[in-house]
Amino acid sequence: MKRILITGGAGFIGSNFVRHMLAAHPDYEIINLDALTYAGNLENLQDISKNPHYAFVKGDITDGGAVNAVISQGVEAIVNFAAESHVDRSIEDPSIFVKTNVLGTQVLLDEARKNGVKKYLQVSTDEVYGALGPEGLFSETTPLAPNSPYSASKTGADLLVRAYHETYGLNVNITRCSNNYGPYHFPEKLIPLVITNVLEGKEIPVYGDGLQIRDWLHVADHCRAIDLVLHESRSGEVYNIGGNNERTNIHIVKTILQELGKPESLIKYVKDRPGHDRRYAIDATKIRTELGWQPEYTFETGIRDTVKWYLENKAWWQNVKSGDYIKYYEKMYGNR
Ligand code: NAD
Structure with missing residues (x-):
């Protein structure tokens, strides 16, 4: 090939x-x-x-x-x-x-x-x-x-x-x-949105009760x-x-705030999205046993590396967060 x-x-x-x-x-x-x-x-x-x-x-x-x-x-x-x-x-x-x-x-x-x-x-x-x-x-x-x-x-x-x-x-x-999650993740998605909002001193919008679980x-x-x-x-x-890393959205937000030494008062609960799936979790036994795959990152090491990447690559995400993205963000979450 x-x-x-x-x-x-x-x-x-x-x-x-x-x-x-x-x-x-x-x-x-x-x-x-x-x-x-x-x-x-x-x-x-x-x-x-x-x-x-x-x-x-x-x-x-x-x-x-x-x-x-x-x-x-x-x-x-x-x-x-x-x-x-x-x-x-x-x-x-x-x-x-x-x-x-x-x-x-x-x-x-x-x-x-x-x-x-x-x-x-x-x-x-x-x-x-x-x-x-x-x-x-x-x-x-x-x-x-x-x-x-x-x-x-x-x-x-x-x-x-x-x-x-x-x-x-x-x-x-x-x-x-x-x-x-990881480097080059567009900041409309949860993890980069939280990291970049914290770095800009902005509020962090969290849907509903924040207890939706993702893997x-x-x-x-x-x-x-x-x-x-x-x-x-x-x-x-x-x-x-999947990596058996089930976490609630609010846990993710609090972990990032801790990692960056910022207060939980930045969290702002907003109306939940319609049809918001409550929980996803993956059984990856087949790829692990058939192909011998296993993840190298734990959730903790992965989040730490990702926060570090966003700290070191401000120009990349500041560029992405300008222009059309601003219009989209204001439509979804208001002018915060
Ligand atoms: P992304 O939105 O960051 O990237 C999508 C890319 O596709 C962009 O570069 C865009 O320009 C390009 N694209 C869009 N429409 C196109 C078209 N008509 N012709 C050619 N290019 C086009 O998405 P991502 O998060 O990198 O996800 C990539 C794939 O992985 C998607 O198929 C997604 O469904 C899947 N996926 C994503 C996740 C996740 O957590 N992000 C998880 C599981 C699966």
């Missing part, structure tokens, strides 16, 4: 994955196809932009011509990160989620099939399983029951990936990961898992990825 197409490689996880692949497989060529939406940022990749094994192509995954122009150069595998990824935005306007996440995936699958691509890996999410009660874990056989337009569109994409395997025999995999994984551990699935997995299989 030599030339890999990574779609959505200018986003949070995609940019970490591009960097991981160039370091872990120095003989590979990596092509990053990204439409550069509000979430795509080439500054995430500035350090590797001149690497001769890396190429960036601006293009939309829903545009078959643009996708074909890249794949027909002889791509051996596709890893699809490109998506609209923010639940709140999907509640505001679901249509772009269906277009990018469902139609975009179908276009990629079709071009993969027509051009003889050897492996297609779909990066999906645990949100396709819906919400859990206080007990239990999502396994790969948990029924799909998405609750938001975002997770419904990701589920639609997963089902198309499955269908291309069953119908056309395309060599596919789906990975379903829990919530990621957190450092992005570097997610990238290593995807690399393993890409190279070692069985065709057609789904792999859950």
Whole structure:
């Protein structure tokens, strides 16, 4: 496997994955196809932009011509990160989620099939399983029951990936990961929002009672898992990825405040989001036993590293938090 197409490689996880692949497989060529939406940022990749094994192509995954122009150069595998990824935005306007996440995936699958691509890996999410009660874990056989337009569109994409395997025999995999955090995380998501708001002396908006539970994984551990699935997995299989780090949202907020030595009085409870899933938790036994994956970060070491990264990379997030982001933030949380 030599030339890999990574779609959505200018986003949070995609940019970490591009960097991981160039370091872990120095003989590979990596092509990053990204439409550069509000979430795509080439500054995430500035350090590797001149690497001769890396190429960036601006293009939309829903545009078959643009996708074909890249794949027909002889791509051996596709890893699809490109998506609209923010639940709140999907509640505001679901249509772009269906277009990018469902139609975009179908276009990629079709071009993969027509051009003889050897492996297609779909990066999906645990949100396709819906919400859990206080007990239990999502396994790969948990029924799909998405609750938001975002997770419904990701589920639609997963089902198309499955269908291309069953119908056309395309060599596919789906990975379903829990919530990621780490460097280059767009500050509309909980952890970077909290860190950057604290550093700016702003209030921290917390939805509802803050007792929603998420299972957190450092992005570097997610990238290593995807690399393993890409190279070692069985065709057609789904792999859950998670680090057994169940934490309430309010616990996350308080941990970051402690880490930065700031008071809890910065917390501001705001109206809960509609259809807010109460708890997600992943059973990652399959990838651990079949592929020997295990996370290197604990939640505590991962959060500490992440806070440090945001402290050391102020210019990056201050840039991201200017312009259109301000309008979005004020619409969601008011002028705080
Ligand atoms: P992100 O929003 O940071 O990045 C998405 C990237 O896709 C951006 O660079 C954007 O420009 C690009 N993109 C959007 N529409 C496109 C289009 N039509 N054509 C080409 N590029 C397009 O997202 P992320 O948090 O890095 O998530 C990446 C993937 O991982 C998504 O598929 C998401 O569903 C999945 N995922 C994310 C998490 C998480 O915690 N962030 C957890 C599990 C799974």
